[in-house]
Amino acid sequence: MAKIKVEGLTKVFGKKPKRALELLEQNKTKDEILKETGNTVGVNKATFDVKDGEIFVIMGLSGSGKSTLVRLLNRLINPTAGKVWVDSEDLSTMDEKTLRETRRKKMSMVFQKFGLFPFRTIASNVEYGLEIQGMAKEERADKAQNALELVGLKGYENMYPEELSGGMQQRVGLARALANDPDILLMDEAFSALDPLIRKDMQDELIDLQNKMQKTIVFITHDLDEALRLGDRIMIMKGGSVVQIGTPEEILTEPEDEYVEKFVEDVDRSKVFTVGNVMMRAETINMDKEGPRVAMQRMKDAKISSIFVVNRERKLIGIVHADDVSRLMKEGKNSVEEVIDRDIPTTTKDTVLKDILELLTYKSNVPVAVVEDEKIKGIVVRGTVVAALSGSEVKLNGISS
Amino acid sequence: MEFLPRLPLADWIDAFVDWLKNADFIFDGLTSFIDVILTGLAGAIGILPSWILIIAFTALTFWFAGRKVGLAAFVLIGLLLLDNMGYWEDMVLTLAIVLTAAIISVVVGVPLGIWMAKKQAVEGTLRPVLDFMQTMPAFVYLIPAVAFFGIGEVPGVVASVIFAMPPTIRLTNLGIRQVSTEMIEAADAFGSTAMQKLFKVQLPMAKTTIMAGVNQTIMLSLSMVVIASMIGAGGLGTAVYYAVGRNDVGGGFEAGFAIVILAIILDRLTQSFSEGKD
Ligand SMILES: Nc1ncnc2c1ncn2[C@@H]1O[C@H](COP(=O)(O)OP(=O)(O)OP(=O)(O)O)[C@@H](O)[C@H]1O
Ligand SMILES: [Mg+2]
Numbered sequence: 001m002a003k004i005k006v007e008g009l010t011k012v013f014g015k016k017p018k019r020a021l022e023l024l025e026q027n028k029t030k031d032e033i034l035k036e037t038g039n040t041v042g043v044n045k046a047t048f049d050v051k052d053g054e055i056f057v058i059m060g061l062s063g064s065g066k067s068t069l070v071r072l073l074n075r076l077i078n079p080t081a082g083k084v085w086v087d088s089e090d091l092s093t094m095d096e097k098t099l100r101e102t103r104r105k106k107m108s109m110v111f112q113k114f115g116l117f118p119f120r121t122i123a124s125n126v127e128y129g130l131e132i133q134g135m136a137k138e139e140r141a142d143k144a145q146n147a148l149e150l151v152g153l154k155g156y157e158n159m160y161p162e163e164l165s166g167g168m169q170q171r172v173g174l175a176r177a178l179a180n181d182p183d184i185l186l187m188d189e190a191f192s193a194l195d196p197l198i199r200k201d202m203q204d205e206l207i208d209l210q211n212k213m214q215k216t217i218v219f220i221t222h223d224l225d226e227a228l229r230l231g232d233r234i235m236i237m238k239g240g241s242v243v244q245i246g247t248p249e250e251i252l253t254e255p256e257d258e259y260v261e262k263f264v265e266d267v268d269r270s271k272v273f274t275v276g277n278v279m280m281r282a283e284t285i286n287m288d289k290e291g292p293r294v295a296m297q298r299m300k301d302a303k304i305s306s307i308f309v310v311n312r313e314r315k316l317i318g319i320v321h322a323d324d325v326s327r328l329m330k331e332g333k334n335s336v337e338e339v340i341d342r343d344i345p346t347t348t349k350d351t352v353l354k355d356i357l358e359l360l361t362y363k364s365n366v367p368v369a370v371v372e373d374e375k376i377k378g379i380v381v382r383g384t385v386v387a388a389l390s391g392s393e394v395k396l397n398g399i400s401s
Numbered sequence: 402m403e404f405l406p407r408l409p410l411a412d413w414i415d416a417f418v419d420w421l422k423n424a425d426f427i428f429d430g431l432t433s434f435i436d437v438i439l440t441g442l443a444g445a446i447g448i449l450p451s452w453i454l455i456i457a458f459t460a461l462t463f464w465f466a467g468r469k470v471g472l473a474a475f476v477l478i479g480l481l482l483l484d485n486m487g488y489w490e491d492m493v494l495t496l497a498i499v500l501t502a503a504i505i506s507v508v509v510g511v512p513l514g515i516w517m518a519k520k521q522a523v524e525g526t527l528r529p530v531l532d533f534m535q536t537m538p539a540f541v542y543l544i545p546a547v548a549f550f551g552i553g554e555v556p557g558v559v560a561s562v563i564f565a566m567p568p569t570i571r572l573t574n575l576g577i578r579q580v581s582t583e584m585i586e587a588a589d590a591f592g593s594t595a596m597q598k599l600f601k602v603q604l605p606m607a608k609t610t611i612m613a614g615v616n617q618t619i620m621l622s623l624s625m626v627v628i629a630s631m632i633g634a635g636g637l638g639t640a641v642y643y644a645v646g647r648n649d650v651g652g653g654f655e656a657g658f659a660i661v662i663l664a665i666i667l668d669r670l671t672q673s674f675s676e677g678k679d
Contacts, residue, residue, distance in 0.1 A: 076586050104592035115587035119605045129591040132601070180591070 002049035002085075003184060003216040004073060009046045009082035011068050011240075014039030017080045030239040042068035044240035045082065053214040055207070057231035059221060059263070065240040066220045067112060070186050073218065074107050075099060086184070104133055107184040108177035112192065112220075114169045116161040122148070122172055123157035129180040140179075147175035150205070152198075166193040171202070178209075184216045191226065203229055224263055228252075228272045236260050248272055269389050270354035275347050278388045279370045279378035285320075285336070288312040292328040292336055295320060308369060308376055309340050316369055316376040318342035346371045353385055360385060418548050428549045435501065435555045443497035451489050455480045458666055465673040472669060479662035488637060488659040495626055495636030495663065498554055502561035502622040507615055510566045514573025514611070515599065524574065531567040539564050539625055543632050557626060557634025565621035572614025576607025612675030619667050627660060637663070 012020040012033075020039040023032070030041040043065045050056040058066050071077040073084055075091050084091040086102060094102065108129065116125050123144050124131075130140035148154055151171040161169050170193045177185055191199050203226065210217055221227050227234050228248040235245045236259070244256035252272055255261040283302045285295045287309045299307050305322045317340055324339035345359040346369045359368050360382045367379040422428075446454070458480060463473035483492055517524045542563050546556035580603050588602040604611075630638030637660050644653030 071586070074590060076589055100592040100594065102592075103590060109587075109590040111583065111587060111590075113583055115583045115590075117584065117587070117602065117605070119608075128587075128601075132591060132593050132597045176591075 001052050003052040004050040005085040007047050007083050010080050011042040012039050012080045041240045046242050054232040055217045055230050057219045057227040057234045059227045060237035064237040108180045108182040109186040110173045110177045110190040112188040114173045126176045126179050143179050147179040151175045187219045273353045275351045276349040278384045279380050282376050282379040284308045284310045291334045292325045295325050315374045319344050432555050435558050439501045447493045451484050466669040483659045491637045498626045499622045502558050503619045505562050506566040506618045510569030511573050514570045517574040518577035535567045552633035554634045557629030561622040561625040564625045565618045568617035569614040573611045576610030577603050580606040616671040
């Protein structure tokens, strides 16, 4: 189910939004409209869903309308046109009280520039959302404490925001949003001020949190690596418009246009692509009923020099090589059993390529078996991995991931 | 321009003031209200022996105004001198008038400033009125004050309030308008009501600016209280006023000096409230 549904959402900043809307209908660009009317198009007819429990990442260059869009989602900014539904409730027709309740209970926001209250201590900043709901002092202090621990800021309760570094302040902002325990987290470049190490930690923390509590997270970032790491789906914006929405793989493998291509150009693909993306069908023989002759025939047909061996239950046993098999044939043996190499590298479908590169160089002639429940699901060979990493089209030999 | 008949502005204002006098009961009510505050304050301050107050003032300025030994010493010596010159009672009365005027200014001015910050139309109307109030020569206010409130301390308080309130209104307005969109968005995003936003975010954020306004209001009240001695408001101003009348240079300076001491104490104390964190 869609947690948030957005349709034709448009925001024009300036005095003549009507005129600007007309021009948008004529598919004029943001720059043309600015020249003609002096109005800035913040967001242009955005339409998308955010599913319950997913991390939805919004990406785009500076000024592409990310912050404006996220503010339209909790109506900090009123749209010029279009609608937002949260849990099927239309945000634009909500009266003030309902809107307030929605903001209190359903969605919290983490701000790009932190938005901490300088005259309040860290603890009382984190408590703010609970305080205005009238929660008792001890209870909210407890929750604030938990949230601060979660972001690794225990011990800073009584300091003031100005006494903390930018990264720490950002984490206070996150703790403040978490303390409210909302269904939806709106995070506007929430990790941008963190140094790389803490940033990684916080990303992991967020993924954990999302797994544990099934939050719906709308996450804005500049950083493609972050987007790929966090996003179940990624939406790319340009000049206020949505250019592409898709899973990280889709964005990387089928970029919609040059703009998206530019974005993904210098991404470290080895951290994004998984074995599932590049694996091929495995040739196997069943050692319980097939002997050296069948093995050799199959290798010849597939033009390969080794073949994986499974047993009757289709469990992976090992691999046999062509030269050993031909020797067995000469010796007149009926089973390949004695030449099976049982010490073979294996991996799983979800492993990122970066983590199997080592296996591929180490026994470079031997493909890596992709295993699930001890059964072989496919193989990964050096060639396809290298091809995938270099950005060329990946042929999947009939197996879809 | 002589072909135009002279506009009888003075007559019109007189007529307006006469008409306003019909609302006598309001002014009587206000008079007794102000009188209660004033006598209450004067009584409360005056009941304490001067040495206790001297120590208290010295300690207060020391603690609140940056723990400056020099300033504290100045206050101590100044107040002792003031007492020694025989201006203590006058000082107490002046202080009471100033504080009364300041309290009324804050109680009326801060909400007005808030209203002004929230409503563009209110700002549009109030701004020229405030300009007018501040540019009018101070003692012009004495005339309507006398007309409605007679003579004595109460019209002195009224004239002070009119003259001294604008900075509090203005700076409250400014302070609230200056609160960044970021803070407002944070307050809104968590579902604050308008009142919660005002009391938990806007006013605390604007506190320093508002206190700067209150500081100005207090200083302006003090200057007005001196002028108000012309309409019978007692205190240090009267001493100056008499000295001027009698061409008594020495006496005038003594009284003037007493005012300066009071002014410095009030200024430093209120400034410290606007600078301190809590
Ligand atoms: N309050 C406003 N008034 C006028 N124009 C605005 C306002 N807020 C944003 N804009 C304009 O809307 C466009 C989108 O801005 P927005 O802040 O949403 O970009 P962004 O993608 O968040 O950029 P960044 O990555 O730098 O944060 C910009 O052209 C900006 O100038
Ligand atoms: Mg932004």
